[in-house]
Amino acid sequence: MTRSVQVTDVRPSAPEPARSGVERLLAAVIAGRPGEVPALLEPLDTAERKAALTRLRTLRAEVRAGERATPPSVSDRIRSALCVAGAGCLPTPVAAASWLGARDLRIRAEDQPLALAALGDPAPEWAADLAGRLARRRAVAEHSYPLLHGLIVRSGYAVPPTDGYVTGWVRDLTDGRLVERLRADPQTPALVAHALAMAEPPEAMTRPAARGGTGYWPSVLRTLVGAGVLDRAQVLDPCVSRLLRGGPLRHLRLALETVRLLEPDAEELRERIPDWIGIAADAPSLVAGYAQDLLVELASAGALPSGDLAEMTAGVLLRTEKKLVRAQLALVGTVLAREPGAAGELLPAVTEAFGNEDTDLQERALTLVGRHLSAVDRGVRREVTEAAALLSPTHRRAAEELFGADLKPGAVAAYEEILPPVSEAQLVPPPATTVEELMAELVLDRLPEQPVVFERALDGLVRHAHRDRAAVVRAVREALPAPEHEGPSRSSAHLAPGITVVVAGLLGHLDPAVVDLRRTRGPDSGACLHQALSGVLDARLWEAAGLVGTGALPFLLAAPTLHTGAIDPLVLVERLREYRDAGVEPAPADLAQALLRVLRADPSAGRAAERAAALGTRAGGRLAAWLRRDAPVGATVRLLRPDEDGAPPRYHLSDRIVVDLGERPAVRAEFPPAFRWLGGALEAIPRRCRHGVEDRAPWAPALPADRELLAACLLATLAHSVEADARGATEPLTALAEADGPAGRAVPLALALGLGCVDADDRLRAVDAVLVLAARGELDARRLATELAWLVAEGTVKPNRLADAARTAAATGAYRTVWAILSAMLPVLLDADKPVHGLGELLAVAADCVERCGAVGEVAGLDALASGRGSTRLVVQAGRLLNALGQAAGQPPTEPVRIGL
Structure with a gap:
């Protein structure tokens, strides 16, 4: 049975009998007086310290068991005193590292010098071994940097460049005298190089600050490079390597801003051309754009070999950012105008854009190839011609005019819809047998x-x-x-x-x-x-x-x-x-x-x-x-209009969703209290919900046989993920698609909201759910289209996000499924009271689906839009969709798409 450690106010009264050194040490620890511990340890010999350690271990167990019965401030002092005392009694670096690194003995920052004092004057190897063991434990190293630094200074050994130690070092340094302290610290070169290479740099180094300010690390690093404290290459190299490794933009900003402020010269750029090419191909958009700018600078100066430009072009043209692709095609066009002989190396790379999802970019690439095709030999021409198979059918006629007989028409294979295989329900293995x-x-x-x-x-x-x-x-x-x-x-x-x-x-x-x-x-x-x-x-x-x-x-x-x-x-x-x-x-x-x-x-x-x-x-x-019972539980979903009685004053959809669980007397009478809400115990009112999704795991498996009810429970979080920068809300949609039970309005509404989420990964999970339902024959495309149409028309779901989700779904081979949804929603959007901004993106996806699957039919309102004047994306893509529908029906195109050569 454990006992709580009680701290009493010790006041001198009657004379006490003489106590041993171990007893005085224990009394100071129990009273939470770590400042007395080093002096009490000093006179103890090895045997006494061993005896003290046994008592300290017992006391540690008691404190751990009874810490909730002790005021937190007192408990912290006791644990800190325990940590200091144990550090002075443990004979080996292994044991000392285990004690000092224990979570329940976390030493206070102000008491870390006391731990150093308690350790005495160990041999340099002993101190270095202990420091190395503590440094390899990130949380300990971050918290106990002063202790580790003191051990390193005592040992005279090299600094342990671990993530935890470097994070603690940066946190300890960051103040108004940052430059001066870095100049004076002999650790600076090694630890700066490690910090710049870390997958997640220390937060203090990435903290926003005024450019050039005293706490802005990129500016500080530039200053130290200029002063010769840091070697320029030893800063540039880890920064460029970090950008090349990629990752979230927030982890790359330190390296990016440092490189920008150092302003690499032409020679430094040439030395790192392969790195810039890799960054331009794979890094986040902002970082890739910077690398592209540097390579454009080299190419403009004639310092980028055509082979390297071809490699760069092939990588950049595989990206989805239109701005980067357009800039790359423009760069290749500029170089070819100056160096026609480079066409043999560059044109095969340009054909990577033939498979781009944007038909406008395909057209630019085809135009560029057409201008310089005559400058290549027959082998390159054949390679470029074979790549034309990637072009959208809307550019097929232009490709035939350009490549002539070299473009083999071939037999057109019958379209076949590709959907994910319908998986059988997997049996759960029996519980552990031992x-x-x-x-x-x-x-x-x-x-x-x-x-x-x-x-x-x-x-x-x-x-x-x-x-x-x-x-x-x-x-x-x-x-x-x-x-x-x-x-x-x-x-x-x-x-x-x-x-x-x-x-x-x-x-x-x-x-x-x-x-x-x-x-x-x-x-x-x-x-x-x-x-x-x-x-x-x-x-x-x-x-x-x-x-x-x-x-x-x-x-x-x-x-x-x-x-x-x-x-x-x-x-x-x-x-x-x-x-x-x-x-x-x-x-x-x-x-x-x-x-x-x-x-x-x-x-x-x-x-x-x-x-x-x-x-x-x-x-x-x-x-x-x-x-x-047919439906022992269930839900009905409705949405309040902004001006409806009872609706919140704000227009947010997440505040207007009402789920009526209905009256189920049997549920309310027979189920325990935690379940009675399923029988209508919760009144049907708008329920403002801003739940995160950290505890989302049990939601779906709680209702695997009631798909509609599960969907209704998810609507508020899904709506919030459409309207705000929330993430992870669509994770239960996979389980929703595999759940049992009929679907009402909640299921298609949940899918529609998932397809319109802010986060791309959320949209991808919603796409998977839609395709799974389609494969199971349980997708009601028209009802999903109905929900999507009004969500887009009222501005809740952004057309560009929906277009991205639709394009992703179609690219898996489900062109007919996606067209079934788009064909039902487009008439509503074309007839909307207000113009739908971004509708051209949806029309582009729809046209691609029709071109691929050969669907036929009409879209109300499309003729009028396609016949409008101008060359906006909306008008162009409306004409493209109209042509595709006409060709699928065996009619000639209203106006052939031409590419200027």
Whole structure:
């Protein structure tokens, strides 16, 4: 049994008996007086320090177990004093590094000099070994830089250039005297070079500041280079290498700005031509544009060999940024006008643009090839001609005029729609068969982010604890980090929902009153649907925490049998049979989740209902009734107009979504509190929700048999991701596409919002969901088009983002599917009261789909738009789509697309 460390106010009263040095050291530590520790350590010999270390370890365990019973400020002083005292008692660098780097003994910044003093005057090799071990632990090195620096100075050895040490060094340096301190610090050259090469530079070096200001690191580095403190090449090289390695722009700004301020001369640029070519091809747009500008500068001066220009061109023309592609084609045109003999090397590279998604860029590339085709030999001409197969059909006639007989028409293969294969539902493997396997699952870092794996591990924990609680408790104490499972009963009640809650219950560290409160708590009346969804898992975990290791919970009824989180009806019947035979009554939350997961539309549901009723138990009767109901739960979605009564004053869509769960008396009467919202306990009002998605994992597997309800629960977060720079909201859409149950309005609306998200990765996940539904024959393209049309018309979904998603979907080979959606939405957009800005992008994708799949039909309003004057993208692409539809129907094009040669 642990005891809390109590700190008392020690006042002199009666004379105390003389105490040993070890006792005085322990008293100073317990009182939280780290400043006294070095002096108390000094007179102790080796035996006394060894004895003190044993006492300190015991005290450490007591402090760790009782830290919540001690005021935080006092607890911090005690831990810091413990850290200082232990540092002076440990005999080896390995032991000292383990002690000084422990999370529960994090030393305060002001006490780090005390730790140095406590270490005394170790041998240089000892100090360097300890510093190296601490430096390799990033969090420790960042926090304890003064301690590490002191060890390095004492040892006289080289500085350990690790990410953590460098981050701590930068944080320690950054102030108004940055230049002066860097000049005086002998570490500067080695640590600056390491910082510039880091995948994620120290935050202090990337902090925005006025250009040229005292805290602006790029300006400071330029100053140090000019003063000779830093070698110019040793700054340029890691910066260029870092840009070449790529990554998020926020991690590249330091290197980019440093290179810009150093202004590489012509010789420095020539020495790094291969690097600039790689950066122009693969780096983020801003960085690639800078590299392209440098290479243009070299090319304009005649200092870029044609072979290097061809390599650069091939890389840049594969990018999606139109600005970069246009600039590259212009550069090649300028060079060819000056050096016609370079056409043999450059034209094959130019043909990379033939496959660009933008037909205007294809036209520019074809025009450029046409101007200089006569200057190449027959081999190059053949290579360029073969690449013409990549051109859009709209440029086919122009390509035939240019290449003549060399362009083999060939037989036109019949179009075949390509959709992802329909995957069979994957069976969830049985839970771990041994305690050792179970422990390996429980300590997985990403376990909560894999819902079905999480459920499997949770079921395994419950099963093994039921069979042999003592064995599981022993294994848990050995396998899991102490802070996650040690502590008094009340402290464990603060653990976040997850495996740790159930583990704490298994170890007896939970207050029964807290368990009862959490397992029977329902969502507040004002809770959003995500809080309600998360509350389902929360209630289940606290229920399991209260019952784990007892006869009342032999295994989980709600453990999924399929990767979607669903449960086979016949399997659930057999689980209830086992409960009946064992004389166990199902836990309320566990049974409720099992009912939500059972596949009511499965072919075996009828037989399962009969067998469940035959069990003769209340739980069996509930399952039978549940399987026989048409729609035990459901949702209706509507959207308030901005001027409608009850609508929020703001125009945001995320504030106008109303989900009506409807009245389900059986759900409200039979389900525990955490589930009753599914029966209409939450009033249908606009629910402002700005949930992040860090806890999104359990949302989809909670409702694998009710696709429409799941979609309705996701709408608010999806709408927020369309209107704001939020990310990750579409991750549940894959599960939505694989879920069971009918679809109403919520499913197509969720897909439409996903396709319009700000983040490209979110849109890509929405595209995957659409294609999966199409492959399963469950995509209602017209309903999806209806939702997309009004979202675009009112300005919620930006046409360019939707065009990007549509283009991505089409490029997988699903041109006909994408056209089915676009053809149903375009008439609405063409007839909109206000012009839809960016509609030309959608028309371009639509034209490409028609050209590829040969669709026929008419689009109301397209004729009038295509016959308009001007050469805007909107008019040009409307004409292109009209021509494509006419050609597919066997009609001549209204006006051939010509390319000037």
